Amino acid sequence: MNIAIVGATGLVGRTFLQILDERNISIDRLYLYASKRSAGTVVTFQDQSYTVMETTTANIIDKDIDIALFSAGSTVSTTFARDFVSIGAVVIDNSSAFRMDPQVPLVVPEVNPDDVLQHQGIIANPNCSTIQSVVPLTVVQHLWDIKRVDYTTYQAVSGSGQQGIDDFDRTAEGESPQLYPYPIYNNVIPQIDRFESTNFTFEEHKMIQETQKILHKPDLAVSATCVRVPVKHAHSVSMIIELIKEPDLERLREQLHATPGIEVIDDPEQQQYPMPLFAANQDAIVVGRIRKDLYNPCLLHMFCSADNIRKGAALNAIQILEVVDKKILRK
Numbered sequence: 001m002n003i004a005i006v007g008a009t010g011l012v013g014r015t016f017l018q019i020l021d022e023r024n025i026s027i028d029r030l031y032l033y034a035s036k037r038s039a040g041t042v043v044t045f046q047d048q049s050y051t052v053m054e055t056t057t058a059n060i061i062d063k064d065i066d067i068a069l070f071s072a073g074s075t076v077s078t079t080f081a082r083d084f085v086s087i088g089a090v091v092i093d094n095s096s097a098f099r100m101d102p103q104v105p106l107v108v109p110e111v112n113p114d115d116v117l118q119h120q121g122i123i124a125n126p127n128c129s130t131i132q133s134v135v136p137l138t139v140v141q142h143l144w145d146i147k148r149v150d151y152t153t154y155q156a157v158s159g160s161g162q163q164g165i166d167d168f169d170r171t172a173e174g175e176s177p178q179l180y181p182y183p184i185y186n187n188v189i190p191q192i193d194r195f196e197s198t199n200f201t202f203e204e205h206k207m208i209q210e211t212q213k214i215l216h217k218p219d220l221a222v223s224a225t226c227v228r229v230p231v232k233h234a235h236s237v238s239m240i241i242e243l244i245k246e247p248d249l250e251r252l253r254e255q256l257h258a259t260p261g262i263e264v265i266d267d268p269e270q271q272q273y274p275m276p277l278f279a280a281n282q283d284a285i286v287v288g289r290i291r292k293d294l295y296n297p298c299l300l301h302m303f304c305s306a307d308n309i310r311k312g313a314a315l316n317a318i319q320i321l322e323v324v325d326k327k328i329l330r331k
């Protein structure tokens with residue numbers, strides 16, 4: 001398979017390389033792209049040296065590429081994704097540029113892998129907090145119908161790329177923030193991305209609309225409050241799920257245990273629960289704090305943590321690549 005990575009020098013781009021290696025993806029040719037700043041940088045991958053190219057149409061259209069993994073933000077995706085499609089590549093895009101486009105499948109392989117078959121050149125990778133939420137949510141949905149979901153997120157600074165980590169370090173040293181509106185060190189900021197006219201943020205709208213699209217439930221009631229917290233790696237999400245009937249928690253735990261990609265850590269007596277500490281640098285979505293509401297037995301509470309750069313971005317995209325390889329390229 002011939003693979004291109006756009007944004008290869010970033011946090012997600014470097015993790016793409018690490019995961020391609022870990023999962024033994026067979027690569028014939030590898031092309032690395034970034035901005036003009038990093039053009040010429042030499043990257044070593046599996047004992048071979050690759051020179052990073054500037055992302056330009058001229059550098060794309062003379063190549064033979066099967067799959068292009070994009071992780072350089074929405075503007076770069078909007079400008080260059082169609083150049084890759086024009087040479088026959090399937091683009092797997094990490095940005096929000098195409099996620100809500102009805103022509104573009106939005107895929108979490110544990111949830112809706114067959115949606116890749118509808119692709120017309122571009123497949124979108126969902127928002128990091130959405131990915132880690134919909135995997136356990138789908139397990140619940142297969143057991144009992146869901147009426148409503150309320151998310152509260154606790155999102156790590158690495159979700160904003162290297163600039164987020166730099167703002168954490170800078171404000172920890174007492175300097176003024178350059179990325180977030182307030183110091184993130186010793187603080188939590190209940191704003192991720194811009195505010196919309198609804199007074200919800202764009203990040204919150206993303207979680208709402210993406211959940212509906214991935215679950216194929218356009219009318220599902222979903223709400224979200226997205227919060228940046230002073231954690232470097234791994235996002236957490238608290239979910240309150242309203243069901244049409246009272247859930248059987250033992251059945252749910254069994255099903256969660258049996259689901260690939262989920263690790264259940266849920267032992268209150270031993271103070272065992274999901275935390276970024278257990279999720280960072282891991283592939284699994286860690287799920288716990290599973291309990292029924294004290295007042296409404298049809299309300300289910302759960303908490304999950306996952307590495308936002310791995311399952312929230314690079315790993316999910318490479319799992320999509322594996323599905324495309326199996327269901328489309330090898331057919």
Ligand SMILES: NC(=O)c1ccc[n+]([C@@H]2O[C@H](COP(=O)([O-])OP(=O)(O)OC[C@H]3O[C@@H](n4cnc5c(N)ncnc54)[C@H](OP(=O)(O)O)[C@@H]3O)[C@@H](O)[C@H]2O)c1
Nearest residue numbers: 007009010011012034035038071072073095159161162313
């Ligand atoms: N971090 C996460 O948790 C996360 C999760 C889901 C999705 N994403 C998506 O992934 C994107 C990258 O995230 P990241 O965390 O890897 O950010 P990052 O560490 O800041 O890296 C950004 C990457 O984009 C490249 N880039 C920037 N401007 C470019 C341009 N004009 N043309 C070509 N390449 C350009 C950079 O290349 P240079 O080295 O040349 O600057 C770098 O490789 C985000 O914008 C977001 O859309 C991130």
